Structure formats: structure tokens, C-alpha cells
Amino acid sequence: GQQLNQSPQSMFIQEGEDVSMNCTSSSIFNTWLWYKQDPGEGPVLLIALYKAGELTSNGRLTAQFGITRKDSFLNISASIPSDVGIYFCAGRNNDMRFGAGTRLTVKP
Amino acid sequence: GAVVSQHPSRVICKSGTSVKIECRSLDFQATTMFWYRQFPKQSLMLMATSNEGSKATYEQGVEKDKFLINHASLTLSTLTVTSAHPEDSSFYICSAPGREGFYNEQFFGPGTRLTVL
Numbered sequence: 001g002q003q004l005n006q007s008p009q010s011m012f013i014q015e016g017e018d019v020s021m022n023c024t025s026s027s028i029f030n031t032w033l034w035y036k037q038d039p040g041e042g043p044v045l046l047i048a049l050y051k052a053g054e055l056t057s058n059g060r061l062t063a064q065f066g067i068t069r070k071d072s073f074l075n076i077s078a079s080i081p082s083d084v085g086i087y088f089c090a091g092r093n094n095d096m097r098f099g100a101g102t103r104l105t106v107k108p
Numbered sequence: 109g110a111v112v113s114q115h116p117s118r119v120i121c122k123s124g125t126s127v128k129i130e131c132r133s134l135d136f137q138a139t140t141m142f143w144y145r146q147f148p149k150q151s152l153m154l155m156a157t158s159n160e161g162s163k164a165t166y167e168q169g170v171e172k173d174k175f176l177i178n179h180a181s182l183t184l185s186t187l188t189v190t191s192a193h194p195e196d197s198s199f200y201i202c203s204a205p206g207r208e209g210f211y212n213e214q215f216f217g218p219g220t221r222l223t224v225l
Contacts, residue, residue: 041219
């Protein structure tokens, strides 16, 4: 099946640091998405990417759709405590598949 | 963005009982909705695609007789966990595309935590 490998599994960083996480797949996806999930809640869409090579920003977040269409990364600049949560990548063709998530902890 | 609600947010039930979970699109119509389950510290796994006015499409390994899906209107899909057992305890989340036919952007409900005793 279409498996997504997301890394790292977890990150512990200091407030103000930049964060980078990525997702790779053995399959091609037409769309890459990045979501954030807070405990006990549903995921919230952060960024959607539709074209290979596309680089999109949403505030302090930047994500790119890899040229091979098999990978994507998400960067968070100047992290703040409210960035804490689990970040999921998702690839979409006919349906949506999720990575295992990156659990981010930000120390004030 | 589009708003999706779920009810209840939490439910505790006895083994053998059935539980119904509702998913509503509050400010848009959705002919298709998706149901996921998520175990602790794990990712979301697609269970089924709910289609308004027709049968749901289940993912491989998901028992359609155990997880009954009804999409009776353009704003409501329900998931009924029949004869629930402790191994069905999980976080159930629904999603819907924010724009009709535009499935690339899914908006998720807040989830329903099911605990089966």
C-alpha cells in the first residue's frame, strides 16, 4: 500500500529554535498536506501542496512538495510554546494516507 | 475554514452495546465524508468513505457489519459501532472536503473518544 515514512518521531526543542520534519514515500502522491493535532482533538490543516516543487508558507510555517512527488518537508521558524502538538503529513491520490506523526515539544 | 462537528465527544459503554457517533458539516454540504480511527500515539487510519444516498466504501480489513455507516443527508454521516468490545476503544474522527468535489482539503471533526468497558 501507500506508506508514508515521517521523521523524526519526536523533537524536543527550545523556544525560538527552528524545526524541520519530513515525509517520504515509495509512491507518488498528487497532493501533500500537513496537519497539526492537539491532544483530544481532530487534525487541523496547516498547508496544502498541489504541484511538484511547490513551496508554500503559512506564517512561520513553510512546506515544500518534493520534485519527485514522493516527499515533502515542513519547517517551523522561531518556535513558540503553542507550536506544541503532533504534526502529521498526508499524501493524497484517491484517498488520504497519513504519516505516523512528529510529536513536537517546545521548552520555554 | 469549513467546520465539522462530532457528537458525542466522549462515550463510555458496556461491552456488547452499540454506540452511534454523528458527524456534521455545519456550514457546507458534503456528499462524501470519511471516517478514521486513531489509537493512542498512532496515526489516523482510514476506515471508510461515507457516500450520501448510497453505501459506504470500507477499507480492507474493516468489518462493514460492525461499523455501520449511514449518510442520510448532505450534512450528516453516522458511524455505529455495533456490539462494541474493549478492542474497539479508540478515537474516531470524521472529515469532509471543505468544497464539494474538492477532496484535496479535508476538514476534520474534533473526534469522539470511545471507551468500551
